[in-house]
Amino acid sequence: MLASELSLLFRRRRTKVLLILLFLAPWLMGYIIYQFGGGRGDQGPNFLNLVTHNAVFLVLASMSSLLPLLFPLAVSLIASDSIAGEASLGTLRYLLIAPVSRLKLLVCKLVTSVIFVLVASVGVTISSLTAGVILFPTGKVLLLSGQMESFAHGVLLALLVSVLVAASLISVVGIGLAISTFTDIPVGATLGTLGIVILSEILSNITQVRGIWPLLPTNYWFSFADIFRNPIRFGPIWKDFINQGIWIVFAFTLAMARFLNKDITS
Amino acid sequence: MQSDQEITQNQRIEEAGSLAIATKGLTKALGGANVVENVSLEVPTGSIYGFLGPNGSGKTTTIRMILGLVAPDAGEVEILGASEPRDRQLKLSRVGAVVEGPGFYPYLNGFNNLKRFAQVAYPAQRRSNPRIRMLTDADISSSLELVGLLDARNKNYRAYSLGMKQRLAIAAAMLWPRELLVLDEPTNGLDPQGIVEVRDLLTSLNQNGLTIFVSSHILSEVEIICSDVGIMGEGRLLFQGSTKAFRSSLGDEFVVETANPGLAESILLQFGFAEPDSIEIQSGRLSAVLITDEIERVVTALVNGGVGIRAVGKSSPSLEEAFVALTGRSGHAR
Numbered sequence: 001m002l003a004s005e006l007s008l009l010f011r012r013r014r015t016k017v018l019l020i021l022l023f024l025a026p027w028l029m030g031y032i033i034y035q036f037g038g039g040r041g042d043q044g045p046n047f048l049n050l051v052t053h054n055a056v057f058l059v060l061a062s063m064s065s066l067l068p069l070l071f072p073l074a075v076s077l078i079a080s081d082s083i084a085g086e087a088s089l090g091t092l093r094y095l096l097i098a099p100v101s102r103l104k105l106l107v108c109k110l111v112t113s114v115i116f117v118l119v120a121s122v123g124v125t126i127s128s129l130t131a132g133v134i135l136f137p138t139g140k141v142l143l144l145s146g147q148m149e150s151f152a153h154g155v156l157l158a159l160l161v162s163v164l165v166a167a168s169l170i171s172v173v174g175i176g177l178a179i180s181t182f183t184d185i186p187v188g189a190t191l192g193t194l195g196i197v198i199l200s201e202i203l204s205n206i207t208q209v210r211g212i213w214p215l216l217p218t219n220y221w222f223s224f225a226d227i228f229r230n231p232i233r234f235g236p237i238w239k240d241f242i243n244q245g246i247w248i249v250f251a252f253t254l255a256m257a258r259f260l261n262k263d264i265t266s
Numbered sequence: 267m268q269s270d271q272e273i274t275q276n277q278r279i280e281e282a283g284s285l286a287i288a289t290k291g292l293t294k295a296l297g298g299a300n301v302v303e304n305v306s307l308e309v310p311t312g313s314i315y316g317f318l319g320p321n322g323s324g325k326t327t328t329i330r331m332i333l334g335l336v337a338p339d340a341g342e343v344e345i346l347g348a349s350e351p352r353d354r355q356l357k358l359s360r361v362g363a364v365v366e367g368p369g370f371y372p373y374l375n376g377f378n379n380l381k382r383f384a385q386v387a388y389p390a391q392r393r394s395n396p397r398i399r400m401l402t403d404a405d406i407s408s409s410l411e412l413v414g415l416l417d418a419r420n421k422n423y424r425a426y427s428l429g430m431k432q433r434l435a436i437a438a439a440m441l442w443p444r445e446l447l448v449l450d451e452p453t454n455g456l457d458p459q460g461i462v463e464v465r466d467l468l469t470s471l472n473q474n475g476l477t478i479f480v481s482s483h484i485l486s487e488v489e490i491i492c493s494d495v496g497i498m499g500e501g502r503l504l505f506q507g508s509t510k511a512f513r514s515s516l517g518d519e520f521v522v523e524t525a526n527p528g529l530a531e532s533i534l535l536q537f538g539f540a541e542p543d544s545i546e547i548q549s550g551r552l553s554a555v556l557i558t559d560e561i562e563r564v565v566t567a568l569v570n571g572g573v574g575i576r577a578v579g580k581s582s583p584s585l586e587e588a589f590v591a592l593t594g595r596s597g598h599a600r
Contacts, residue, residue, distance in 0.1 A: 004385040012373055090369025094438070097333045097365070098387040099358040264335040265296070 026128035055132030056154035079176025080189030082109035087266035125162035145229040171217035174251030286477035292341035317481040319498030362439030372424035428455035527552040
């Protein structure tokens, strides 16, 4: 079942186009920085100025520009297609009478979306590193906390970043899956999911609601940069893990509550 | 003490009278109104059961409840002898179904669509029969061949005609060894030739031992092959039984062609051969449901009474007419 889900997802042209667009983004960014420089010396949040010093920082620059919108968009598209997409095609009823148990279908859809997120995130990292190595210096890496490390160490940290980014997107996978059990229209589910992500990002900029910040799924998204410190600042990373864990448990419970007893009229 | 022989005989009797699908008091409300009300189906094992009724009469919702897609508000479902939800779910591996039209992935070709459904069904198949093997490409191709889609195997589903889509759905329903086929409007979108082909296919599958439960809103499309019928109207089961019993319960019509149908009517009434409301007169033609079997006497009486007869005959009502009589609306409606 899982193998079938994965081949269905990755054989689909839409998935390939999405991944290619994501993988091209670091090349575009790298080329722009190569041509026009990384901006002034002050350390902005986008790590653009660091990229001209070392190739590995293109990973951080790519991730921080893709994470707010393009990554959630791609993940929303895939995750919210899980059930709503099958329902809109009319294949959902045929899967259930195949028969596939509803719980198993939900779990397979969840795992498939998580694998998509990992492929996207690791792919962007590898793409960033490749573009970086071609366009920028590859010497020792100056960490954000000021120490120098070898380039190989920097590459290892960059690969860890891809795992952390994937973990940060688990909440979006869960929300997309949950919403997709409520509708037979995949576009609606995608927009709903993306809407929640954007709302969360807006709320995390409003200090009056600081109290709920720790609950927002996007609150610790930029914790991945803390891995480029020595010692690594794990605090925000753990908090992100816990936050994402809570969201996925909540969302999957909601999806089960809705889907396991739903009348399938699509 | 029962002898062994008696036990075997009893088993045989039980098997002969067993039901592939049995529902009891099935009821479902959707959007506030009952779409299905107190439907108790009995689909004999080995039959071709025609589940007939106009669109919107609750056929599809009933089928969805039988297959576990929709939970009934009241009533019970038994499928291939299983009544507990978990057992029913397992039994679905012995059931092939087409529900409310085909549903496939437009971006996969016909072959890969069938392969996808073969893959997802395999674990359940193995649970009900540990020795079963995953279907090979050749198996899938032969399923496509059965419905005449082998040449279109590499064409994207998106590019299939409605008839091809319908046939692919039938192929998918028969991918694995089945005991029961549940086909909801399988002839929708097929041309007359295609309808004949599907009917022939169903007949031959039935001869190989499959029970077939087939719904239609166009009665003439399936009535020829059905051994049993259930007639739905406005969410209720209006009639259920053998096709033969259904026909005979309606009675044959006696038809006389004559220049003087008015005189013929008065003679029939005078001799008490027919009830007044069963007599229908068109220009040069009288039809009536006779109370007597002795057509000879009726004809003699008419001739003696001076009615000039051009032709005389018997006509059995089609299910179409029967349906109108039962529901007060045409089976072709919408």
